[in-house]
Amino acid sequence: MVPLTMYLLHWGIIEPALGYGYSIALSKVLTSQFTGHLFIVLILINVLLGAAGYVINDYFDRKIDSINRPKKVIVGKTVHRRFAIILHFTLNSIAILLAGYLSWYFKKPAIVIAYIMIAGIFWLYSTTYKKQFLIGNLIVAAGAAMIPFQVAYFELTALNNVYGEFFALNGMSFKVLFYWLSAFSLFAFLTNLIREIVKDLEDFEGDSSFGCNTLPVALGIRTSKIIVSILSLATIGLLAYLFFSFLNDNLSGYYLTIFVSMPLVAVAILILFANKVSHYHKISWLIKIIMLFGIMYAWLARYIMTYNFNL
DSSP states (O other): OOOHHHHHHHIIHHHHHHIIHHHHHHHHOOOOOHHHHHHHHHHHHHHHHHHHHHHHHHTTTHHHHHHHOOGGGBBBBTHHHHHHHHHHHHHHHHHHHHHHHHHHHOTHHHHOOOHHHHHHHHHHHTTTTGGGGTHHHHHHHHHHHHHHHHHHHHHHHHHHHHHHHHHHTOOOSHHHHHHHHHHHHHHHHHHHHHHHHHHHHHHHHHHHHHTOHHHHHHOHHHHHHHHHHHHHHHHHHHHHHHHHIIOOOHHHHHIIIIIIIIIHHHHHHHHHHHHHHHHHHHHHHHHHHHHHHHHHHHHHHHHHHHHHHHO
């Protein structure tokens, strides 16, 4: 999902916005400045950090997973615990080295520091934060939101280095491009937050047995279900606001209604009637599909920007 998200945002949002919208408005051909090996390095950093996070999470969740999903326990069975720790540090080390390269390339030490902090947050999430009320959910949701944000940050930094003076002279900026990518970040945050709460409902038995203060444990299953429904409907409301305020084209309307909003309505309803682990698991998969369709909207956005030029 990480490489797919980054690629589609670059191909579906950045390239057409620069190649058609901005280029026509300015009578100057603009091209993406964060491509090739730089873009691949950014994808690898995120994949490696994510993989390291999953490894350490499985390491510390052995006992809880033995209750919640006993057939999927790997660390301590298929994979030795020591190997899991070595793999975790190896993946993180490679990611930090690649981040160091980006930091050197852009001459910004804060870049590598930021990724070191992210690796540390993933460790703390697995050991501490995921057991605390709502904090773990927010960290995962924020991590998902950072994927589009990183694409925006590095691309806009590179673009400003090349075209910044030209844009200033013409009284323009890349804010519209930033708004597009920010909308994807917000969608990623909300849908991942919803899914994390659903997963906590699915894992209620194991979490409560080991003293995890997750949302369902702290507030109860019924209240958590209501929160999921409210967040799902709030996401639909925000999509409607973005559509009528900035898009307002038939293709986007049909797509967002059929493939995103209607499934979110289904989540809001189904969660209220769910009472088995299998029910929560299916809802979690439905949210994954919603996330995928949300990302795939970038394909439609490319078509819209290519043929409408309304930036």
